[in-house]
Amino acid sequence: MFIDLRTVPDGTEIRTAICIVGAGAAGITLTRELNGSGFSCVLLESGGMEFDSRTQKLYDGDIIGRPFPDLTTCRLRYFGGTTNHWSGWCLPLDPIDFATREGLSYRGWPLGRFGLYRWYRRAHEVCEIGPFDYAPDHWGIVQTKLPLPFRGPHFIPRIAQLSPPTRFGSTYGPELESSSNITVYLQANACKFETNDAESEVEFLSVRTLSGRGIKVNAKVFVLSAGGIENARLLLASGRTEDQGIGDSRHLIGRFFMAHICCWAGLLALADPPKDFYFDPGYFRTFEGGGMPRVFVPFIGLSEETMRRRQLPNIKLLWKYESPEAQGAGGQLTDLHSILHDIERRPEYVKPRVFRREGALVTGPRLFLNIEPIPNPDSCIRLGPERDAIGMRKVVVDWRVTAGDKRNGAAVLRLLGAEVARTGFGRLRSFLEDGDDAKWPADMYGDQHHLGTTRMHRDASLGVVNEDCRVHGIANLYIAGSSVFPTAGAANPTLTITALALRLANHLKEQLK
Amino acid sequence: MIRTLPLPRRWFLSALALGTTAIWGSGPLAARRSENACERVRKTLISLLHERERARKVGTVYLGSPLGRLAPPQGLAETVLADLGPDANNEAIRRDVIARIRRELRDVQVITLDGWIISPTEAQLCGLTVAGEPLSMMRRNGNHLFDPNP
Secondary structure, three states, X not given: OEEEHHHOOOOOEEEEEEEEEOOOHHHHHHHHHHOOOOOOEEEEOOOOOOOOHHHHHHHOEEEOOOOOOOOOOOOOOOOOHHHHOOXXXXXXXXXXXXXXXXXXXXXXXXXXXXXXXXXXXXHHHHOOOOOOOOOHHHHOOOHHXXXXXXXXXXXEEEEEEEOOOOOXXXXXXXXXXXXXXXXXXXXXXXXXXXXXXXXXOEEEEEEEOOOOOEEEEEEEEEEEOOOOOHHHHHHHHOOOEOOEOOOOOOOOOOOOOEOOEEEEEEEEEEOOOOOOOOOOOOOOEEEOOOOOOEEEEEEEEEOHHHHHHOOOOOEEEEEEEEOHXXXXXXXXXXXXXXXXXXXXXXXXXXXXXXXXXOOEEEEEEEEEEEEOOOOOOOOEEEEEEEEOOOOOEEEEEEOOOOHHHHHHHHHHHXXXXXXXXXXXXXXXXXXXXXXXXXXXXXXXXXXXXXEOOOOEOOOOOOOOEOOOOEEOOOOOEEEOOHHHOOOOOOOOOHHHHHHHHHHHHHHHHHHHO | OOOOOOOOHHHHHHHXXXXXXXXXXXXXXXXXXXXXXXXXXXXXXXXXXXXXXXXXXXXXXXXXXXXXXXXXXXXXXXXXXXXXXXXXXXXXXXXXXXXXXXHHHHOOOOEEEOOEEEOHHHHHHHHXXXXXXXXXXXHHHHHHOOOOOO
């Protein structure tokens, strides 16, 4: 059943077994799992079924750190959440992303190396993608045809699957509407969790409409699934003091805010552009095997061995062919030639070559690097002094990257530059200057994956939620979504968000039995 | 009491004169020999590059960079000479340089020149093509060749 909260009398108190805040990928997946479970379930959505600019404006906030996408455009506040403009990239985190790593701080999930793999398989069905299989050769990529630098040992071909993309709202809304134990409230803005005196349990949640109508939701269990920034915002807004959120004795809520670091990182001057250069990282492709065509996108990654031995982060490396007119970023040495090949008497001089690709004249690819950020407690979101239309304090985003992140990016490019030169594939010009500073190319930005603000850790001094996604110290408050990621990996997060929601639903059903 | 020398006086004086000549003469002679060998290796190294003009561009940037001042190009000639000895033929020098570059690339011991990832040996090799004057001149000018603040 769907109810517009604006039709509910002011001061109403709703009682339910489970209250879920936020109808995006996590909230809808969780609610679907509870369909038919016998437990009454309330799903609260701030917006309606369509985009509305007044509701969207509730996302407004300040950005004071590094350049970051506008907070009112990088996410969507209506039924289905940000999946309403999701591009559909799906891939699981790698085993190494879950692991603690020697010499690298704040790393590791308390789930074990394969902790989510059981749930990933089911998440594939939810996201309407192919089998849980990411081996490139099972997607028609022939390893022996790959250019040498990308056959290992350092750089390897990888693929991401593409969801149609599933719009969780329109796809799964009808299922929730016809459910007998689920009630979806639209136009319902969660404002504050109220706890008992000991702050050990949430007693009720205050909810308001934009017109000022207010209700209370009383539940045995609350799940917060409002997104990577809003989850922290609501917890901070629910605290009893100005600077301390609910269940935040260690001042961790909002800290460790991560986004993947993205930039056009370099230029590849090909020595000898292969005629059938079919491995184009970043260009969508269709695989006809397995009965039905499936869309995927290849990219270049680092091998686990290289990440481990060289203490490098996970990456996604894509490229884009430039038109000859767009060239010009070669600097002083655009015609740098391969000295090695010269003295070996193989005349393969490297310079920006113009060649044909799909009928168009193009030149060597420009590299787009997506780097896993180092978890950084100083990168944070917090509450600002301004208030939004429902009286909640607006968020302030202070996204930071460190010199370590920059060193990581430069090290990846040095490694790639050495590999393409060694194998005679070409030459690489890095746009990341060497040096121990945090100076980045002007186009560097954080992507729209908001991670880490309520990070998961067994130890309450290092995490906001435990391995079951329950807030430390609060018996009945859980968090779903990318805010619980303690490390980011290089994967787009929606598949992992969905897998975590499935896992949490299973846990809640067990707990409530 | 003064001891009698075991050598006849004439022999002693001759030996003294020869020793003095040797001490005064061996340094410059050896240095000149070494310089000649180094010059020969340098010329051989430059001859390995066929696209000389392009190499000069790389070399110019290298010599203008702090790295070029830390590891001047002539150091490559000296290293090769030390590794292979003065009698190494051109082919041995070529193989040595190729192996050196390959090793540096494999071990990711690379430098960044104007953003381009390049092995230090490649950079030094290109640097040699810039400084066309004899080794003695290069030595004299040394690290100040492209120093904006000599």
